[in-house]
Amino acid sequence: MNNEGFLIVSNFAVALLAMSFGLGAYHWLRRPFSGLVKAVPAVAFRRLLRKFFPLGLLLPALAGFVSVSYRGCDAGTYAKIIENRAYLVQKNQEQVAAIADYLAVAVLVWGVVALLVLLLARSRPEQGNHVR
Amino acid sequence: MNWYNLVGYGIQLVIALGVTLGVYAMLRPSLRELLAEVIRLPAATVFYLRSLLLLLFLVALGETVGDKWEVAADAAFMEYVWNVAHAAGQVFKNFLWTFILYLVQITILTAVLRRRHE
Numbered sequence: 600m601n602n603e604g605f606l607i608v609s610n611f612a613v614a615l616l617a618m619s620f621g622l623g624a625y626h627w628l629r630r631p632f633s634g635l636v637k638a639v640p641a642v643a644f645r646r647l648l649r650k651f652f653p654l655g656l657l658l659p660a661l662a663g664f665v666s667v668s669y670r671g672c673d674a675g676t677y678a679k680i681i682e683n684r685a686y687l688v689q690k691n692q693e694q695v696a697a698i699a700d701y702l703a704v705a706v707l708v709w710g711v712v713a714l715l716v717l718l719l720a721r722s723r724p725e726q727g728n729h730v731r
Numbered sequence: 732m733n734w735y736n737l738v739g740y741g742i743q744l745v746i747a748l749g750v751t752l753g754v755y756a757m758l759r760p761s762l763r764e765l766l767a768e769v770i771r772l773p774a775a776t777v778f779y780l781r782s783l784l785l786l787l788f789l790v791a792l793g794e795t796v797g798d799k800w801e802v803a804a805d806a807a808f809m810e811y812v813w814n815v816a817h818a819a820g821q822v823f824k825n826f827l828w829t830f831i832l833y834l835v836q837i838t839i840l841t842a843v844l845r846r847r848h849e
Contacts, residue, residue, distance in 0.1 A: 624785055627781055627785060628778060628781055628782060628785070630774075630777075631774045631777035631778035631781060632774075632778055633774070634772075634774025634777075635774045635775045635778050638772060638775075689799065692796050692797055692798075692799075693797055695792070695793075695797070696792075696793045696794070696797025697797075698793075699790070699792045699793030699796070699797075700789070702789050703785075703786055703789040703790055703793065706782050706785050706789070707786065707829075707833070707836075710782050710833070710836050713775065713778055713779070714836050714840055717772070717775055717840065717844065718840075718843055718844075
């Protein structure tokens with residue numbers, strides 16, 4: 600595979616990876632978050648939080664992916680970018696790292712949202728949402 | 732990237748993920764106990780435990796994958812060790828920041844909810 604082919608394949612592969620990271624994080628936290636949100640008294644707010652939750656994990660993962668630019672100081676033109684395979688691999692590594700970083704920040708922010716939800720709902724133990 | 736670097740890269744990844752699981756396993760029982768006692772909502776306890784594991788995993792992955800391997804094929808063994816140690820150091824540093832931010836959340840939660848329960 601030539602460098603241009605590698606660029607195309609690797610770029611779309613990392614984009615898919617970003618989506619799967621975002622959706623994987625959503626899947627991992629979905630059930631406990633849903634149970635936690637049940638403590639919110641306002642039904643409309645509960646529904647809103649449930650709608651925002653997948654977006655709030657998927658979009659940061661994609662934002663991390665697109666935040667890495669191939670046009671660095673050394674490689675300004677397309678021809679220069681595809682000249683060096685090692686440079687392309689390095690950019691892929693940076694993309695994966697950025698996806699992980701952005702997603703970590705998003706998880707922390709959702710932790711703060713969960714904290715506010717719990718404070719708002721005054722933690723009602725009688726609801727007993729059992730999530731394993 | 733030659734195979735020497737790939738092996739080093741793989742070792743670095745395994746160490747980072749191993750440390751992640753080790754740290755989480757160490758913290759989980761007491762954190763679970765605290766959260767169960769303070770929040771009194773099983774779903775919220777599970778959410779905070781899972782988010783901690785996810786955070787540690789993402790931090791470890793971000794640091795190790797983003798690390799540049801620029802060791803020459805004929806480099807001495809210790810140069811590889813230094814490279815792995817450097818990446819591990821970055822992972823530990825970011826773990827520290829993660830713990831600080833996570834613990835701020837848990838402290839606020841504990842302080843406010845405990846006062847309300849009393």
